[in-house]
Amino acid sequence: MNKRIVIAFLAILITGFKAKSQEIKKFFPEKDLITTGIYYYPEHWDESQWERDIKKIADMGYEFVHLAEFAWFRLEPEEGKFDFKWLDKVVGICEKNNLKVLLCTPSATMPAWMGEKYPETYIMYGNYIRGEHGTRGLGSNANAKYKFFVERIVTALAKHYGQNKNVVGWQLDNEPDAKTDYSPAAQQAFRQWLQRKYKTIETLNAAWGAAFWSQRYNSFNQVIIPNLTLVNWWGNNPHALLDLKRYSADEQAAFLDFQATALRKNISPNQYITTNYTAISPAANPRLTKKLDFAAYTAYPNGGAGNNGSLGFRLGDSKTLLFASEYYKSVGGVSGVMEMQPGPTNWATQASLLLPGTVRMWLYHSFAAGGKLACSYRFRQVLYGAEQYHGAVIKTDGITPSQGGEEYIQFNKEIKQLRQLYKPGTSLPQQLAARKTAIVWNLENYWTIDRQKQNVRWDSWNYPVKFMEIAASFGAPVDVVDENANLSDYKVVIIPAYEMADPALIKKWTQYVEQGGHLIITCRTATMDRNGHFWEGETAAPLSALIGAHITNSDMIIPYSKGDVLSGQNHYPWNIWGDLLKVDDGTTILASYNDQFYKGTTAVVKRNIGKGTVTYIGVVTDDMKLEKEILETNYKEVGAEVAHYPAGVYAYWRDGFYVAINYSSENYEMKLPANAKILIGNKTLEPAGVLVWNE
Incomplete structure (x- = not known):
């Protein structure tokens, strides 16, 4: 592409962002x-x-x-x-x-x-x-x-x-809320949506895996909205249901x-x-x-x-x-x-x-x-x-x-x-900017995982939120972004259970690491393509080169039993999900399974790429303690000092004010710098307590 065109395009984008920012300020003066x-x-x-x-x-x-x-x-x-x-x-x-x-x-x-x-x-x-x-x-x-x-x-x-x-x-x-509508108008709108997306019925048949159980269609006119009431839950086509979710959300947004x-x-x-x-x-x-x-x-x-x-x-x-x-x-x-x-x-x-x-x-x-x-x-x-x-x-x-x-x-x-x-022109303090974090998340991955959780104890909505809680406990500013966001703005990026991906997206993640980013990827990421199909190859095949390891299998353990993961001298119980990893040369093993018939198999790996690092967490531990320690290590590697707030205590900064709140059931004594001026509340945060200060 011509260099002047690129510069012009970037200028348009920047102008658009500034215009949007000005619009918001017009509605809500700072x-x-x-x-x-x-x-x-x-x-x-x-x-x-x-x-x-x-x-x-x-x-x-x-x-x-x-x-x-x-x-x-x-x-x-x-x-x-x-x-x-x-x-x-x-x-x-x-x-x-x-x-x-x-x-x-x-x-x-x-x-x-x-x-x-x-x-x-x-x-x-x-x-x-x-x-x-x-x-x-x-x-x-x-x-x-x-x-x-x-x-x-x-x-x-x-x-x-x-x-x-x-x-x-x-x-x-x-x-x-994008309710599913089975009316004649919705049926026709769904077929039109599919035709715009797939163009030909053969393309739809391929995307829906319609060869399975003779679900093939001869024309778009034969397609009806997948119906969990009349076709049992187990028998419904997961790819058709995914497109129904997409259509319903599109229809709601269009409305x-x-x-x-x-x-x-x-x-x-x-x-x-x-x-x-x-x-x-x-x-x-x-x-x-x-x-x-x-x-x-x-x-x-x-x-x-x-x-x-x-x-x-x-x-x-x-x-x-x-x-x-x-x-x-x-x-x-x-x-x-x-x-x-x-x-x-x-x-x-x-x-x-x-x-x-x-x-x-x-x-x-x-x-x-x-x-x-x-x-x-x-x-x-x-x-x-x-x-x-x-x-x-x-x-x-x-x-x-x-x-x-x-x-x-x-x-x-x-x-x-x-x-x-309030004092205008304040900017995020450097100690907070140093631990700025993004969680890459989208609703479509929630839909696919929640449809086929494979373990009733897998919490599809809250699994990503748990990583947000961990980052917040370290006092890190956290944004929830989509996959098109500019990741270079963040010191640490977390990608939790991002089930559907493609090689282009994984290339973007690789470039983020090469340029100095610290990327944390978890189990159930890139296991499917954008249609919700497994790769014709090993599990999460496009991800293997990035993480320097290969997923050979995944295990779950019954509710009242625990597996053991060993990292250094520390033991971590788990039973919800565990990827078994085969490690490439040059990849560091951070944790391994310490029991079951696959004792000694790798659970967590890390590798350096260019100026940055990528960590793959293949296991979900009971209290997320292992995941928390891994995340803390990444913050330290980017030179960020972290706080250690207990569960339910959060501290934020906005517009020159620090704000702390306490959802926990115990008092918590905030550690404030010597130059802190308390504006509202006091250092001892009682349950439901609020503290506001500036420096």
Whole structure:
């Protein structure tokens, strides 16, 4: 390629990145740090209470109000007849109380008239029975009539509020989850998606391994959506199911972009567009959207269970915000929590009271990880409906703040204090930059592994998150990136269980190592091609040259028995997964199996390539202690000093502030430098404790 073309192309990319950065700053000025909001449903309450409620929202220190999410029945009570007068009044009351407004498109809850007159707008289940009116999230994204109605209401809202200076942004839909739809419209859309991807039916037959069990097709018209209801789980084609996951995620992303396009035609460029993916989103793929300014997420860390000790069930799962706060940045560079749990939930295994301070700790976790907004669901605890027992920041009397409400008030006050101390132009301290880490992860590898786990104890979602926990325990800044990211920005890169890969991707990983990177790859990486086929050769054949070893077999041990891995003089129990490795000359053995009939076989290897190193961890140990020690060694090799925080204690840096939080059930004494100035909290972090300082 011509050198001038390359330079021009890079200039375009850099300009694009700067433009995107400027857009985000326009929406979220850096000096504001984070902005807080609350979900309010005026349609649930008597109009005489709106003034009182919204004034209370302002008095509690909130800065915006989230409106209209599930209000299609009020916005369009009859087909084609819009009523925005009630919403105009609420928006006006917000403005009077100096509250901004975040509007939501109402596509998640279809009005009764639509289902009555146009039942084809509902999704169809695996038994080929349509959904029907009575809950949320049942629209068929592939159905033209449903999309017509969505575009019409979204356009009407955009024309009405798109130039309102008090409206700061728009949330699309609600918790998009890429449900499988078996309706005729979806069947046709799936076939069209396949035809665009494969071009010929023979190419599809090859990709799906259709020679197996006589599954071959003569034309795309014969293809139907794989149906786990009618074809038993074991008998379904894993490659067809993978493409169904891909199609469903594409369809969901296209539906969001469809709404965003309708909005952008009529709204101010000063209004942002986002949505609220769930923190654990195993179906919808946020990285597929092209029209969102950024992606937000919902966070319910406590569903009646937690981790980190005896108080864990009151403190919640520390992994929820840890992963989501970084993963969703991969859409627009920033993120934030759109829906934060304010107390017990209605769907929990048990609705335990939260330890006082827990909601505030969650808010600080989102803030510390770079969140630009923190919004809570909801303002008032509803008196009726499916979520009566879902906590709110105001109790059922409509006046009294709940425990979570009081903690939001405290957080809002403290953020305003921190804004006064903010100094622009601060950069990541060198000791943190030295241990900057990336975890390369994508949803497709979760889909394939979770479909064929081979061991019921394999935790497909949380296995990568465990490495994030390890890095966080060392005080390392961690990004969750896709495979196209520029890895040279990171001192250490972790690739956990990246099942589907290709030689081009492995070449990119090799180049990262050659240029001085420290790469850690784990078991179940590159064992399949992009179609989910095994290589016609040894296991993970394209990976062998990079890691300097060959996988000859993999083992699992029954739940109540343990295998033993030996590294130096240290023993590590395992039973979930173990690759047996044959080592090339020049490759260093870090750990070997110490029992079973293959005693002495290698489990972990490391080798130098160019200026860097690559480590392959072929075993999953019970407590991840071996993996943690390997990772610590890599940090030391790049010259980084590491912290040693206990499980559940996290420390972050953002915008000149250090923030530490404690999900553990024990007090933890933070070790601060002599020049540290404590701004909030104290050195002794109690469970649910928060500490903020600067230097």
